[in-house]
Amino acid sequence: MNHFLFGNLTWQALPHEWFTIGGTASIVLMGTVVALFLTRKKLWTWLWRNWLTSTDPKKVGIMYILVACLMLFRGALDAAMIWLQQILSVGNSHGYLNAAHFQQIFTAHGDIMVFFVTMGFLAGLLNIIVPLQIGARDLAFPFLNTLGFWLYVAGAIFINLFFVFGGEFAAAGWLSFPPLSELAYSPGVGVDYWIWSLQISGLGSLIAGINFIVTIIKMRAPGMTLMKMPLFTWTALSSMVLVVSVFPILAITILMLWLDRFFGMHFFTSTNGGNPMMYINLIWMWGHPEVYILVIPSFGIFSEVVSTFSKKASFSYRSLVAAALGIMLLSMLVWLHHFFTMGAGADVNTFFGIMTGIIAIPTSVQIFNWLATMYKGKITFSQPMYWFLGFVATFTMGGMAGVLMSSPAADFQFHNSLFLVAHFHTMVFGGALFGIFAGLTYWFPKVTGFKLNEAWGRAAFWFWQVGFFVAFVPLYILGFMGATRRLDHYTDPTWQRFFIMAGCGIVLIAIGAGIQIIQIIVSYRQRNEHKDTTGDPWDGRTLEWSVPSPAPFYNFRTIPNVTERDAFWDMKQKSKSAHQHIDTLAQPQYEDIELPKNTAMGIYVSAFVFIAAFGFVWHIVWMIVLGIGGAIVCVIIRSLDAETEYTIPAAEIERIEKEKSIAYNQ
Amino acid sequence: MKKYFFLISLLVAGAVLLLIIFFMIKGVQLPVLNPHGIIAKGEKNIIVTSTLIMLVAVIPTYAFTFFVTTAYAADKQSTDVHPASPASKKIVTALLWAIPSIIILCIGVLTWKGAHTLDPAKKINSNIKPLTIQVVALEWKWLFLYPEQNIATVNFIEIPKDTPVHFQLTADAPMNSFWIPELSGQIYTMAGMVTNLHVVADKEGTFAGSAAEINGRGFSGMQFQVQSVSKNIFDSWVGSIQKSGTRLSQTEYSKLAEPSENNPKTFFSSYDKNVYNNIVTKFNPPAPANQIGGM
Numbered sequence: 001m002n003h004f005l006f007g008n009l010t011w012q013a014l015p016h017e018w019f020t021i022g023g024t025a026s027i028v029l030m031g032t033v034v035a036l037f038l039t040r041k042k043l044w045t046w047l048w049r050n051w052l053t054s055t056d057p058k059k060v061g062i063m064y065i066l067v068a069c070l071m072l073f074r075g076a077l078d079a080a081m082i083w084l085q086q087i088l089s090v091g092n093s094h095g096y097l098n099a100a101h102f103q104q105i106f107t108a109h110g111d112i113m114v115f116f117v118t119m120g121f122l123a124g125l126l127n128i129i130v131p132l133q134i135g136a137r138d139l140a141f142p143f144l145n146t147l148g149f150w151l152y153v154a155g156a157i158f159i160n161l162f163f164v165f166g167g168e169f170a171a172a173g174w175l176s177f178p179p180l181s182e183l184a185y186s187p188g189v190g191v192d193y194w195i196w197s198l199q200i201s202g203l204g205s206l207i208a209g210i211n212f213i214v215t216i217i218k219m220r221a222p223g224m225t226l227m228k229m230p231l232f233t234w235t236a237l238s239s240m241v242l243v244v245s246v247f248p249i250l251a252i253t254i255l256m257l258w259l260d261r262f263f264g265m266h267f268f269t270s271t272n273g274g275n276p277m278m279y280i281n282l283i284w285m286w287g288h289p290e291v292y293i294l295v296i297p298s299f300g301i302f303s304e305v306v307s308t309f310s311k312k313a314s315f316s317y318r319s320l321v322a323a324a325l326g327i328m329l330l331s332m333l334v335w336l337h338h339f340f341t342m343g344a345g346a347d348v349n350t351f352f353g354i355m356t357g358i359i360a361i362p363t364s365v366q367i368f369n370w371l372a373t374m375y376k377g378k379i380t381f382s383q384p385m386y387w388f389l390g391f392v393a394t395f396t397m398g399g400m401a402g403v404l405m406s407s408p409a410a411d412f413q414f415h416n417s418l419f420l421v422a423h424f425h426t427m428v429f430g431g432a433l434f435g436i437f438a439g440l441t442y443w444f445p446k447v448t449g450f451k452l453n454e455a456w457g458r459a460a461f462w463f464w465q466v467g468f469f470v471a472f473v474p475l476y477i478l479g480f481m482g483a484t485r486r487l488d489h490y491t492d493p494t495w496q497r498f499f500i501m502a503g504c505g506i507v508l509i510a511i512g513a514g515i516q517i518i519q520i521i522v523s524y525r526q527r528n529e530h531k532d533t534t535g536d537p538w539d540g541r542t543l544e545w546s547v548p549s550p551a552p553f554y555n556f557r558t559i560p561n562v563t564e565r566d567a568f569w570d571m572k573q574k575s576k577s578a579h580q581h582i583d584t585l586a587q588p589q590y591e592d593i594e595l596p597k598n599t600a601m602g603i604y605v606s607a608f609v610f611i612a613a614f615g616f617v618w619h620i621v622w623m624i625v626l627g628i629g630g631a632i633v634c635v636i637i638r639s640l641d642a643e644t645e646y647t648i649p650a651a652e653i654e655r656i657e658k659e660k661s662i663a664y665n666q
Numbered sequence: 667m668k669k670y671f672f673l674i675s676l677l678v679a680g681a682v683l684l685l686i687i688f689f690m691i692k693g694v695q696l697p698v699l700n701p702h703g704i705i706a707k708g709e710k711n712i713i714v715t716s717t718l719i720m721l722v723a724v725i726p727t728y729a730f731t732f733f734v735t736t737a738y739a740a741d742k743q744s745t746d747v748h749p750a751s752p753a754s755k756k757i758v759t760a761l762l763w764a765i766p767s768i769i770i771l772c773i774g775v776l777t778w779k780g781a782h783t784l785d786p787a788k789k790i791n792s793n794i795k796p797l798t799i800q801v802v803a804l805e806w807k808w809l810f811l812y813p814e815q816n817i818a819t820v821n822f823i824e825i826p827k828d829t830p831v832h833f834q835l836t837a838d839a840p841m842n843s844f845w846i847p848e849l850s851g852q853i854y855t856m857a858g859m860v861t862n863l864h865v866v867a868d869k870e871g872t873f874a875g876s877a878a879e880i881n882g883r884g885f886s887g888m889q890f891q892v893q894s895v896s897k898n899i900f901d902s903w904v905g906s907i908q909k910s911g912t913r914l915s916q917t918e919y920s921k922l923a924e925p926s927e928n929n930p931k932t933f934f935s936s937y938d939k940n941v942y943n944n945i946v947t948k949f950n951p952p953a954p955a956n957q958i959g960g961m
Contacts, residue, residue, distance in 0.1 A: 099883045173880045179857065180840035180881055270857035270949045276841060277856065310738070316754040319762065341843060341852045343861040346785040353777045357770045364766035367727065372758065374734045378743055381735075392731050400720050403773060409780035410712045412851020413698050416843055416878040469683065477691065480698045482847040484878040489886040492874075494694045501690065 007620035008189075013166050019101065023163030053598040055142035056553050060149050061127030062447065065440070068120030071112050071156055076513070078109035083506050086499045089489040102488035103171035104190065108159065110174025111194065115201050116156045118294045118428065121436045123152065123208055126236050126297065129443055130212060132544035133230045135221025135562065137555045138596060140214040143638060146602035148208040154606040155201025158613060162193045165618075170194035173486065175283050176257070178268035178276040183261050189617050195258045196613035202250050203609075209243030212236060221543070223562035227321070230542040230566075231307075231314060234321050235300025238328040242289045242296070245332065250286040253279060262616065277342060284335040292331035295427065296324060298435020299366055302391060305384040305438050306370045308538050310377030313566055315369050323362035323369075330359045340408040341415045349408035356406035360399060367392060382538070383457035387438035390465045394430025398423055401476070419479020422472045429468055437464075445532040449550040453526065456519035463512030471505025474498035541569035548660055554593045554648065557657060588657070590650040597646050601638040605631050702869040702894070703849035705784055712780045716773050723769050786853050787862040789830070796830040796864075799823065800942050803835070803842035803855040803877065805925040806884025811942055817907045818914045818934035820922070821890040826900040827870050833863040838923055838945045843878035846892050852878050858949030867894035884927035891931070907933050916941060 015021045038044050051059055085102055089095030097105070131139060139145050162169045170190040172181040181191045216237045220229065229237075256267040257279065266274035307314045314320055336344065336352035370388070379385070401423040405411045414420050445451045478498050483490065523530060535548040543560060544551070546568045564570035612627025614620070701707050782788075789796070800811040810819045825831050835844055837855040845852040849865040867873075877888035895903070912918065914937035 099886065103880065103883075103885070171882075177841060177879075185840050185882060273950065277859075311740075316759045316762070318754070319759055339854070342854050342856075343787065345787065346782045349785075350778050350781040353781060354774045357773055357777060361763070361766045361770055364723070365762050368762040368765070371727070371730055371734055372762065374738060377738050378740045379735065379738050380740045389731070389735065393728075396724055396727060400717065400724060403720060403770075404713055404716055407712055407716060407773070407777040407780055409709050409777075409784040409851070410716065412784075412786070412853070413706070413709050413713070413847060415852050416845075466679070473683075473687065474690075477687070477696075480696045481694060482697045482845075482874060482876070484845070484876055486880050487886045491889065492695075497690050501686070 004622070005620075007615070007618040007623075009165065009618045009620065013189075015164065015167060017167060020163050020167045023160070027160065027163060048600075049598065052603065053146075053600045055138070055146055055596040055598060057127040057131055057139050057142075057145060058447065058551060058553070060145055061124040061129075064120050064124030064127060064149060064152070067153060067156055068117050068124060071116040071120060074160070075109055075112040075117055076510070078105050078112065080506055080510070081105050082109060083499070083503045085488060086490075087496065087503050090493055090496045091491060094489055097488065099488045100168075100171055103173075103486065104169040106486055107170050107172060107174055107176070107194070111198065112159060113428070114174065114290070114294070115198060116152070116159065118432050118436070119201070119205060120152065120156075121440075122239070122294065122297050122432075123149070123205075125301075125436065125439050125443070126208075126212055126240075128447060129439075129544060130215065130233055130236050131219075132446070132547065132551060132555055133233050133542050134216060134219060134224060135543050135556060135560050135567075136215065136219040137559075137593065138219075139211055140219055141211045142596035143599055143601065143644065144207050144211050146599060147605055148204040148211065148602075150602040150606035151204030151207070151609065152201050154610040154613075155197045155199075155204065158193065158200060158610065159197035161614075162190065165614075166190070166193065175287060177283075178257060178260070178274075178279050179270045181257065182269050183264075184269065184271075192258070192261065192617040195254045195261075196616055199251060199254055199258075200606075200609055200613055202247055202254075205243055206247040206251070209240040209247065212240040213244060216240075221560050221562050221567075224567065227318075228562060228565045228567070230300075231303035231317070231320055231324075232297070232300035232542075235296045235298075235303070235324050238324045239293045239296040242293045242328055242331065246286040246289040246293075249282055250290075253282040253286065258616070262619075280339055280342070281335075284338040285332075288335040288338065289331045291424070291427070292327060295431040295435070296327060298391075298432050298439075299324060299327075301435045301439040301442070302370060302388050303366075304542065305388055305442055306373050307566075308442075308540050309382060309385045310374045310379050311539070312373055312377040313541070313569075315372035315375075317565060319365055319369055323366045326362040327359060330355060330362070334359065337406060337408075337411065340411045346408075353406050353408045353411075357403055360403050360406075363399060367396070382441075383452065383454060383461065384438040384442040386458060386461040387434045387441070390461060390468075391430050391434040391438070393465070394426055394434070394468060398426025398430055401426065414479060416484055417479040418475040418483045418485055421485045422475035422479060425472055425475075426468075429472075434464075437461075442538070443544070445530075445537045445549050446535075446544055447550055448527075449532055450523060450527040451530040451532060451537055453519050453523045453530070456515055456522055460512045460515040460519060463508050463515060467505045467508030467510075467512055469505070470508055471502045474501045474505075536568075541566035543567050546571065552656065552660075554595060554653070557653060558589050558591060588654075590654045590657075592650050593648045593653060594645050595648065597644055599638070599644070601634055605634045605638075608634060697847035697873070701848050702871060702873065703865050703867045704790070705786075705850040705865050706848060707868075708780065708784045709851055712776055712784075716776060719769055719772050719776075723765055786850065786864065788864060789832070790864045790866050792828075792830045792866065794829045796832050797825060798832045798834065799825075801833050801835040801844060801855060802942070802945055803837040803839055803844070803881070804923050805839040805882060806877075806888045806927055807922075807929040808844075808875075808877070808888065808890045809922065811937060812904070813939075813942075815904045815908070816936045817904060818937045819907075820932035821929055822893070822931040822933075823875070823890065824893045824895060824900060824903050825867060826897045827867050827894050829897065830864060830866045833865070835861045835863060836942075836946050840881040841879055842881050842888075844875070845878045846873055846875040848873040849892065854879065858946065860946060867892075870894050870896065882925075884925065887928035908935050911935050914938065914941060916944070 015024045038047060051063065054060065082105055085095040085097045166189040168188045168190040170176050172186060172191065176191055176194055179185060216233055259265045260267050260269060266272040268274050268276050268279040270276060303314055303320055334352055334356045337356045340349050405414050405423065441452050441457060478495060481495065483495055532549040536545040546560065547556060608627045608630035611623050615623030615627055699710060701710050798813055800813060802809040807820050810823050835853060835855040836859060837857045842855045843852045844855055849867055850863065853861050853863045855861065871894055873892040875890040875892050877885060910933060912934055914934040916938050919941050
């Protein structure tokens with residue numbers, strides 16, 4: 001009976017070590033504080049109605065970004081713990097963490113930063129910006145969008161749940177290679193938590209991918225042909241095509257790993273005919289494109305930023321589109337470079353090495369094109385441009401390291417070393433993260449209605465940029481010194497000074513992040529000074545700047561007609577030559593607007609999926625049945641609901657718009 | 667003036683950083699850049715040459731970035747001039763695609779040649795008869811078997827200088843990666859499979875070796891030493907090991923294969939010839955006879 005109710009879950013699974021007790025305490029404490037605050041201020045209904053059940057992509061996007069910030073805090077804490085251990089643990093000293101705990105921390109750090117921070121930020125930006133850029137009022141499948149978001153949240157909670165139940169996370173690296181991740185070598189629940197948090201959030205990503213592809217293909221404003229689409233939307237499309245192409249591989253691969261662990265099968269075991277090499281092959285078929293899923297949208301952000309702040313259309317738009325699509329295709333043909341060292345032979349290695357090198361071509365072309373856009377432009381150095389220049393400095397360096405490693409013979413020396421660790425951090429920092437920061441500062445006024453403080457933003461940039469070099473240059477050098485990644489202890493005392501330097505870098509980066517928090521607080525207090533009354537604070541070029549800031553919940557009063565690339569810029573030029581204010585070009589027209597209703601079904605489905613995953617981890621059959629059954633029933637109920645939309649009458653739109661324009665003119 | 671102040675402080679900061687790194691690097695071992703075997707030397711050459719080729723494009727890119735950002739800043743231009751929409755000049759576009767293509771073509775040729783000449787499975791040309799060492803990654807130590815000398819060691823390899831060494835690698839544990847940066851790059855060791863690595867040391871000395879793939883609790887303590895010595899010293903070392911200590915029998919091996927951390931160097935005077943084959947075949951036992959050759 002006990003086993004029926006609780007499966008493998010016993011009292012021993014409850015927190016009893018300092019980090020699980022600490023983790024659980026902080027989760028409970030945070031939860032209580034938030035709950036008390038909401039109750040005191042009587043905000044529960046407001047939260048539920050206006051946010052949690054909302055289908056407005058702008059609100060979903062903001063929620064994505066907030067969750068990603070929380071997870072960034074968790075991931076950064078992991079990073080700091082890794083560095084502290086590596087500074088302390090040399091020679092006779094063994095630091096403050098045991099090997100197993102240390103290995104769990106770097107595993108969690110990698111997964112959190114990739115799946116829950118970078119993916120979260122990107123999903124957030126895509127939600128907020130893509131519909132506005134293509135002149136749409138909503139996404140193609142609003143319910144799927146909230147479902148995707150809530151699955152992502154469920155995954156994020158699940159990856160932290162081991163603090164409360166189980167006390168251990170996977171300790172086999174962020175991709176959990178078998179046979180180490182098989183039952184024979186990892187008998188605990190850690191790998192199961194890993195499998196299911198990735199499985200749930202991966203499902204969310206896949207759903208989001210389908211949604212954005214359909215939205216971009218089907219819902220563009222009239223006149224916006226594919227070759228008139230803003231470049232950020234192009235890169236969003238490339239990235240989402242990659243999601244749809246490769247996330248199923250991830251799902252199936254870790255499902256097979258779970259079958260091995262749950263039913264004692266032998267897909268990837270070393271014994272009984274299993275083949276661990278196949279897992280590594282499959283996981284990198286997903287894993288390499290995944291890196292590009294993270295970084296391609298950043299390229300789009302830089303295209304927008306550079307063009308806007310140089311007051312010029314992008315140099316060779318066609319080249320930039322071709323580069324995005326080229327990178328998308330090539331990224332699916334290079335995965336074997338993650339295991340040149342497996343002994344595949346010279347011919348196979350050469351093919352994948354050269355394919356990898358070729359990716360550098362479209363990537364360099366993009367950088368050259370951005371510089372060509374700036375050439376003879378009129379450049380304003382606002383914060384997003386700082387992030388762009390930081391990107392050029394770091395990404396070029398990381399790209400060089402990447403091309404070096406694309407050569408199999410050189411890779412034999414760099415594989416699994418700290419050189420490799422430094423390389424991919426350069427790419428994720430310089431490429432994905434700096435792009436996200438550029439995007440967040442650039443579109444911040446569109447979301448909130450006021451700009452971010454400039455001075456604090458620049459200070460934050462310099463701390464991040466200098467901190468980045470101080471933190472990661474030592475790791476490149478350590479790679480040349482023969483230091484492998486993931487060491488909880490080392491004997492050579494000359495390594496220590498480099499780890500100390502890297503630690504100083506982490507402190508600088510942390511100060512940079514602190515300054516960003518101050519920046520947001522300061523900007524909020526000065527919101528009236530930095531108010532964006534025009535909806536177009538940067539003299540922008542694309543449609544999102546044609547609507548007021550913050551964007552109204554229906555995005556566009558009337559769907560714009562697009563005739564040129566940089567549609568809004570074109571409208572502004574035409575109105576200027578007609579000596580008319582853009583709004584008075586035509587008498588405002590009001591029309592009835594149809595929007596999706598709120599729905600809580602995304603929350604319910606994700607909750608059931610969460611329960612099923614918990615059952616899978618602890619072998620609790622009734623939870624598995626309840627979870628899967630409940631999720632299916634919820635989806636059926638939702639599918640039978642015919643009235644998922646509501647109409648806002650034209651008169652109501654007119655009232656809202658007039659109120660807003662009075663507020664502006666005051 | 668403000669602009670120059672900014673530029674100067676940036677340069678000073680960069681110089682300080684370089685100076686700090688220079689002092690940190692003094693007296694430090696950089697095995698990847700200072701190798702002692704022909705394979706690792708070939709790998710280093712590829713690293714250095716590719717870097718130089720890339721710098722041909724990277725340095726001008728940095729310079730041009732700097733030029734563009736200073737020359738076209740808005741505050742240097744009169745306010746009412748708006749730059750005309752740029753004609754995307756075909757010739758410039760073609761050039762921008764051509765530059766990286768040529769660089770990658772050069773590096774591609776290097777990649778091709780390097781991957782073939784430095785293929786770890788390729789025998790090294792030499793007049794000296796190669797030495798075979800069988801490597802078994804265990805939890806968490808390295809077992810080395812010398813089939814011709816019939817001796818075995820743990821976490822220690824002695825090799826004669828200038829003699830090609832043929833490592834045959836497998837695992838009786840989770841997957842691992844075998845790395846002696848001064849002699850060559852890595853190769854995986856996997857249960858039930860054998861990978862090959864050929865190296866040769868061209869200098870006497872002691873080199874560090876490590877396990878480069880995460881494989882559980884004892885991962886960081888799974889280090890070993892490689893001693894490269896003259897042929898004579900190697901022969902007498904083999905003799906002294908053969909005379910000393912214990913034999914690695916099948917039971918002794920089973921004890922050794924139990925998980926253990928931070929193992930010291932250990933030597934075995936001889937070993938059961940079946941040990942290695944048993945390790946390789948036990949994961950994938952041969953198919954029953956009636957299944958071979960189809961139905």
